[in-house]
Amino acid sequence: MASISARPDAASNETFSPASATIAIVTYNRSGLLTKLLESITAMDPKPGHVVIVDNASTDDTTAVVESFRERLGAELVYRRLDENTGGSGGFSEGMRVAYELGSTWIWLMDDDVEVLPDGLAKMGAWAPRFKSIQGRRYDFDGSEFYWQYRVAEPLAIPIPYAPSGFDESGYKEMNSGCFEGMFIHRDIVGQIGLPDPRFFIYWDDQTYGWLASRITTSVIVNEFVLRRTREIKQWDMGIRHMNASSNAYRYYIMRNRAIIKRYYRSLGVYNPVLFGFGTALTFGKELIRLLLVERTVRGTSNLFRGLRDGRKISRDAAWKPMPPLVAAGAAS
Structure with a gap:
């Protein structure tokens, strides 16, 4: 990869239009969770212009579930069912490709095990004139505030587990990582760094993609809760x-x-x-x-x-x- 151009310092004068945004979802054999996510999108205000669903060759009733929302989603639905399971990495790469080719200015990536808060897109859009790689916050399954490791120790290529979780009055913190469970990214950045790498299959793909983005733009996590996790995960x-x-x-x-x-x-x-x-x-x-x-x-x-x-x-x-x-x-x- 050739050297990447320097990050822009000035904020964009571009006005955010919800219709210019696309939500890109990756799903695999979790139609129940996907249903919850799509239901939450029907309640959004404002809604995005498109919703892209990449189905990693599910064998359950995912196709029927998707079609049941086509007329009531409130956004144009684009469904891509892959011939094989390409993992989350392959799914997000395809979702990003479809959203980019649709002409989307903003692409909002998410797994099927979250739901969007009704004002989520409005909250993200409020930051769009200032930044081009944005991560919102999310609630965990139990309603607690989910902590995401937003900083990477670059020489080690590992997340910093105890990066400060608090926000000051600015409402944001610079990050050099990324998470496909909520990454909100401008097409200009996608154009420069390319699509997410499907060769990861799963793991490290979003961290690496966010790191690449942070090399050419000021990437931030903002103090806005926009997603809620809908799946309980065993934890220590x-x-x-x-x-x-x-x-x-x-x-x-x-x-x-x-x-x-x-x-x-x-x-x-x-x-x-x-x-x-x-x-x-x-x-x-x-x-x-x-x-x-x-x-x-x-x-x-x-x-x-x-x-x-x-x-x-x-x-x-x-x-x-x-x-x-x-x-x-x-x-x-």
Whole structure:
């Protein structure tokens, strides 16, 4: 990837139009959760111009559920059912592509296990004239305030778990990460950094995409609650923070995908092998703690080692290239 242009300092004079926004949703075999999300969109005021739903080859009644909302959603619905499960990474890459090709100025990404608060788009739109990569806040399943790790220790390529959670009177904090559960991003940024990388399949994809965005624009998390999680996840309560349960698939991709991040770092000239390796070791240790204290088992460690092994193949792949930009340098649409 070529060097990325410097971030703009001035706020945009562009007036936010809700119709210029597209909500892009990725779903897989969770039609009940998708129903809750679509119901919440029907209650939004204002509504987006489009809602794009990417279905990762679900085998349940997802198609019927989507069609049942077509006439009452209040926004143009675009449904893409994929031939195979491409993971969250592939789904969000396709959702971003469809939204971008629709001409959307703003693209709001979300999983199927959240619902949108009625004034969510209005709250995000209020920040749109100032920033081009914005993350709102969300409530957890139990109604508590969900803490998201919005800062990355760049040399280590890992999230900083105890970055301050409070906001000052500005109402925002700069971030250098991203989360596809609520990322609100301008098409100019998408054009410059390209689509999310589907090769991640799951994990680290949104963090890396948000990091790429933060290199060319001031990315922020704003003190606005716009989403609510609708699925309960097993957690270890650490007081201020929580550690979620995982799965063998997640454990594998957590370690394998470190190699993809490494390739991006190398392409941009920010890779330090010692510090990055230390970040990988810390990630491995964190996953062992997750197994022992959250899931209370030692089974699953083999998936961590498999991920490291397969990551070495990615590191040595001479044909590997980062995702290309969608527009030529200096020609943002």
